[in-house]
Amino acid sequence: xxxxxxxxxxxxxxxxxxxxxxxxxxxxxxxxxxxxxxxxxxxxxxxxxxxxxxxxxxxxxxxxxxxxxxxxxxxxxxxxxxxxxxxxxxxxxxxxxxxxxxxxxxxxxxxxxxxxxxxxxxxxxxxxxxxxxxxxxxxxxxxxxxxxxxxxxxxxxxxxxxxxxxxxxxxxxxxxxxxxxxxxxxxxxxxxxxxxxxxxxxxxxxxxxxxxxxxxxxxxxxxxxxxxxxxxxxxxxxxxxxxxxxxxxxxxxxxxxxxxxxxxxxxxxxxxxxxxxxxxxxxxxxxxxxxxxxxxxxxxxxxxxxxxxxxxxxxxxxxxxxxxxxxxxxxxxxxxxxxxxxxxxxxxxxxxxxxxxxxxxxxxxxxxxxxxxxxxxxxxxxxxxxxxxxxxxxxxxxxxxxxxxxxxxxxxxxxxxxxxxxxxxxxxxxxxxxxxxxxxxxxxxxxxxxxxxxxxxxxxxxxxxxxxxxxxxxxxxxxxxxxxxxxxxxxxxxxxxxxxxxxxxxxxxxxxxxxxxxxxxxxxxxxxxxxxxxxxxxxxxx
DNA sequence: GTAGCCGCTCCCAGATTGGA
DNA sequence: TCCAATCTGGGAGCGGCTAC
Numbered sequence: 001x002x003x004x005x006x007x008x009x010x011x012x013x014x015x016x017x018x019x020x021x022x023x024x025x026x027x028x029x030x031x032x033x034x035x036x037x038x039x040x041x042x043x044x045x046x047x048x049x050x051x052x053x054x055x056x057x058x059x060x061x062x063x064x065x066x067x068x069x070x071x072x073x074x075x076x077x078x079x080x081x082x083x084x085x086x087x088x089x090x091x092x093x094x095x096x097x098x099x100x101x102x103x104x105x106x107x108x109x110x111x112x113x114x115x116x117x118x119x120x121x122x123x124x125x126x127x128x129x130x131x132x133x134x135x136x137x138x139x140x141x142x143x144x145x146x147x148x149x150x151x152x153x154x155x156x157x158x159x160x161x162x163x164x165x166x167x168x169x170x171x172x173x174x175x176x177x178x179x180x181x182x183x184x185x186x187x188x189x190x191x192x193x194x195x196x197x198x199x200x201x202x203x204x205x206x207x208x209x210x211x212x213x214x215x216x217x218x219x220x221x222x223x224x225x226x227x228x229x230x231x232x233x234x235x236x237x238x239x240x241x242x243x244x245x246x247x248x249x250x251x252x253x254x255x256x257x258x259x260x261x262x263x264x265x266x267x268x269x270x271x272x273x274x275x276x277x278x279x280x281x282x283x284x285x286x287x288x289x290x291x292x293x294x295x296x297x298x299x300x301x302x303x304x305x306x307x308x309x310x311x312x313x314x315x316x317x318x319x320x321x322x323x324x325x326x327x328x329x330x331x332x333x334x335x336x337x338x339x340x341x342x343x344x345x346x347x348x349x350x351x352x353x354x355x356x357x358x359x360x361x362x363x364x365x366x367x368x369x370x371x372x373x374x375x376x377x378x379x380x381x382x383x384x385x386x387x388x389x390x391x392x393x394x395x396x397x398x399x400x401x402x403x404x405x406x407x408x409x410x411x412x413x414x415x416x417x418x419x420x421x422x423x424x425x426x427x428x429x430x431x432x433x434x435x436x437x438x439x440x441x442x443x444x445x446x447x448x449x450x451x452x453x454x455x456x457x458x459x460x461x462x463x464x465x466x467x468x469x470x471x472x473x474x475x476x477x478x479x480x481x482x483x484x485x486x487x488x489x490x491x492x493x494x495x496x497x498x499x500x501x502x503x504x505x506x507x508x509x510x511x512x513x514x515x516x517x518x519x520x521x522x523x524x525x526x527x528x529x530x531x532x533x534x535x536x537x538x539x540x541x542x
Numbered sequence: 543g544t545a546g547c548c549g550c551t552c553c554c555a556g557a558t559t560g561g562a
Numbered sequence: 563t564c565c566a567a568t569c570t571g572g573g574a575g576c577g578g579c580t581a582c
Contacts, residue, residue: 029575037575062575073575086576087544132545364565367556385555410564441565442555480566 004143004535009136011100015091017053019084024053026083030062030073034110036083051084057102058093060085063130072118072130076106090132104148107155108140111529141535151535155528162521165514169391172507179504180458187348189496228255228284235291237298239281239307242274245317247307249298251291255282281310347490356463356487360419360446360456365439366410368401375405380413381437385422388429392457392508393515394420395434411438412445417453417508419446419460423480428464432457434512444484450494452501454508463489 028036054060054077061074077083085091094102108114121134142148183189228236236255240248240262248270252258259279262271285291297303311317339346342353365383368375381397388394406413413436414420420443422429432453439445448456467487 031574088576366564440556 004141005139006142007136008105008138008140009133011094011096011105011142012059012092012136013095015054015058015093017055017091018087019051019053024082024084026080027051028054028080028083028085030060030075030085030089034071034073034075034106036060036075036077036079036085052087052089052091053082054085054091055082055093056080057097058091059102059106060089060091061135062089063132063135071115072109072135074106074109076102098145100142101145101148101152103152103156105140107152107529108532111532112526113530113533114138141532143535147535151528151532155525158521158525158528162518162525165518165521166391169511169514172511173392176454176458176504176507177461180455180462180500183496183500184459184490184492185462189348189492189500228282233286235285235288237283237285237291237294238279239298240271240276241278241280241317242271243277244274246270246274247280248274248276249295249303251288251295253288255279281307342488343490348492351490351492353488354491356484356489357481359459359489359491360448362481362484363412363414363445363447364410365441365443365445367440368405368409375402375409376400378402378405380406381435382411383420383431383433383437383439383443385429385442388422388431391511391515392432393434393512394431394437395512395515395519397437401438406438409438410441413438414445417457419453419457420444421446421460421464428467430457430460430464432508434515444481448497450497452497454504455497455501457508458500458504459489463487 031037052060056077059074059076061072063072094100094105117138118130118135121130121138143151228234232253235251235253237249237251238255238258240250240259242248248262248268250258250268258267259276261267262276267276283291283294285294298307338349340353347353376399378401380401380403382399382401383394383397384399387397401409401411414433416433416435418433418437420431420433420437420439422443446456446460447453448459467483
């Protein structure tokens with residue numbers, strides 16, 4: 001035995017506290033991923049008084065079936081003050097936390113080597129259980145408590161960074177989804193009147209001429225908002241009513257453009273925090289200087305009194321709001337809405353309805369013969385439903401193909417950003433390829449005809465949600481092509497898809513980059529775990 | 543009351559079959 | 563040849579029975 005290695009049994013003790021008074025209702029199960037999970041047990045008619053209580057920083061483990069699972073399920077309770085678990089699980093705690101840090105112990109349990117040791121010692125029955133005494137005899141290096149805290153802190157930095165990246169990605173994903181809904185479900189998309197020509201720099205990040213010309217063709221729409229069209233020379237002082245009833249004052253030489261910028265949170269700090277509702281007043285001036293002078297005046301006490309008086313004269317804010325030609329924004333109804341029989345609702349003029357398969361092109365996958373080793377373990381990622389994760393992107397796959405394997409199956413090599421939808425087993429999960437990949441027949445691959453994959457991905461997310469929502473009472477055991485064929489979607493004009501795709505591409509670039517970063521962080525996390533075996537006593541380190 | 547063992551249910555995915 | 567349906571087997575997480 002190395003000098004700083006000690007049996008686990010020297011540091012832990014069993015705890016057997018039952019839920020006799022039924023005070024605790026948080027019921028958890030134990031997963032082989034070494035986490036507590038919501039219990040999946042059918043507890044109808046079960047006597048919950050027999051269930052064991054596990055408290056914060058206590059552990060629960062399963063010593064049954066260790067050989068079968070090649071893992072020992074063990075977890076430390078962190079997210080709850082207390083919970084109950086099945087009486088089948090031993091609950092234990094660290095005797096003296098000044099000698100052994102519970103998180104350090106959990107790190108030791110997280111090592112692959114620990115599971116290998118547990119599997120090796122598991123005996124009895126076809127599934128192989130681990131003797132409790134054997135578990136207690138397993139040894140771990142126990143450096144000073146200061147050193148343990150240092151190791152735990154280093155490990156937590158990596159773990160927290162991974163968590164932070166996951167949270168940031170979740171925010172970006174939510175923002176992309178909200179923007180999609182805003183444009184293509186609520187129809188609050190950027191829209192300009194037919195005689196509109198922007199003056200000055202439009203903050204839309206539109207750089208290529210093709211897109212500009214598409215924007216110019218945008219609308220044969222008649223604007224109901226009634227703002228004056230700019231000639232490029234005239235300057236305006238304007239008042240924007242915001243959703244908190246505050247009034248923003250500014251100047252511009254293009255009211256439509258400026259309102260759009262405010263509306264899309266690209267205008268001013270105030271309108272970023274308080275969403276603009278409507279331009280309620282404007283005045284025209286021949287020069288910028290004259291407009292700026294009037295703006296300054298409106299921002300004084302005199303100006304505020306003048307504005308209040310005008311609002312009173314108009315009958316008050318409520319009357320002004322009720323009289324808005326557009327309920328939420330002057331941009332919203334800039335486009336003419338037309339009734340669509342197929343969809344049984346109004347959609348913007350110029351948009352059309354079509355099958356999901358018109359909006360996105362579909363292809364299938366395939367699996368080469370698994371008995372042929374020449375087909376497997378190459379450099380080509382092979383996506384299956386198992387590779388779906390919580391994030392948008394899938395970067396790595398559990399299985400890989402060789403060139404020969406790819407050539408001998410129905411799967412193609414799908415390019416980066418191809419959308420994968422799982423169709424069997426796990427039904428309706430969506431991933432986007434972070435790199436070139438092949439795919440098995442449990443999934444479908446989708447590409448947007450104009451290669452606007454980020455727009456396509458958002459469309460797929462919403463459509464699959466709808467498909468699953470429509471299946472009330474029925475359960476999808478599988479998704480087949482006719483499900484996609486029969487699903488109607490609204491197809492917006494190309495310029496708008498392109499504009500949207502460009503707007504959210506930075507989100508996707510950032511999400512993908514963080515996914516790659518997390519892969520490296522996971523490797524570092526595993527490295528820290530494997531280094532634990534080399535932790536030496538301070539004396540030995542000298 | 544407890545330890546150990548076996549089996550149930552749900553879920554998942556690869557392979558095979560059969561029809562268009 | 564492609565695609566959908568079906569068959570088959572394994573993983574996961576318990577529940578419950580039996581012997582002691």
